[in-house]
Amino acid sequence: MRRLAAAAVGGFEIILRQAQIKCMLEIRSWPQAIWRGFRCKCPACGQGQIFYKYLKVVDQCPNCGEDLHYQRADDAPPYLTIMAVGHIIVPALFIVERLWKPAVWVHMAIWLPLTLILTLALLPMFKGAVVGLQWALRMHGFGLSGAFHSDQ
Ligand SMILES: [Zn+2]
Secondary structure, three states: OHHHHHHHHHHHHHHHHHHHHHHHHOOOOHHHHHHHHHOOEOOOOOOOEOEOOOOOEOOEOOOOOOEOOOOOOOOHHHHHHHHHHHHHHHHHHHHHHHHHOOOHHHHHHHHHHHHHHHHHHHHHHHHHHHHHHHHHOOHHHOOOOOOOOOOO
16 A cells, blocks of 8 residues: 555656646747736736736636736836836926926826826736746746646
């Protein structure tokens, strides 16, 4: 009975090791993963949606089953969003001021809603891109991702 159990454990270890090796040999393109994430799609297949709410990442891709719960985007998406929105809005504001010198209320009526809309639109895109980069670089457990989906 012990020999049988030991053989079963040994067989399982071999299968697990083969799956891990296959997973580590899989080439992941980081530009492609970032682009897929930026489009709010799964970095592995590019088809499944990665958000089930505005910024809530699904545990697994609904299309390919890739584990996405390893993501740790943290503060990177807001940082990138603030940087991008600032680099769009501030120069545009200065250009409009320089060319037409509108009243302050006109500036407020244009730039405040535009800033809000751009921020809310870009935030999930940058979060998806960060998740895609983490997936491609096998960060936070993404390296083990797919080890048990070897038949795909
Ligand atoms: Zn997928």
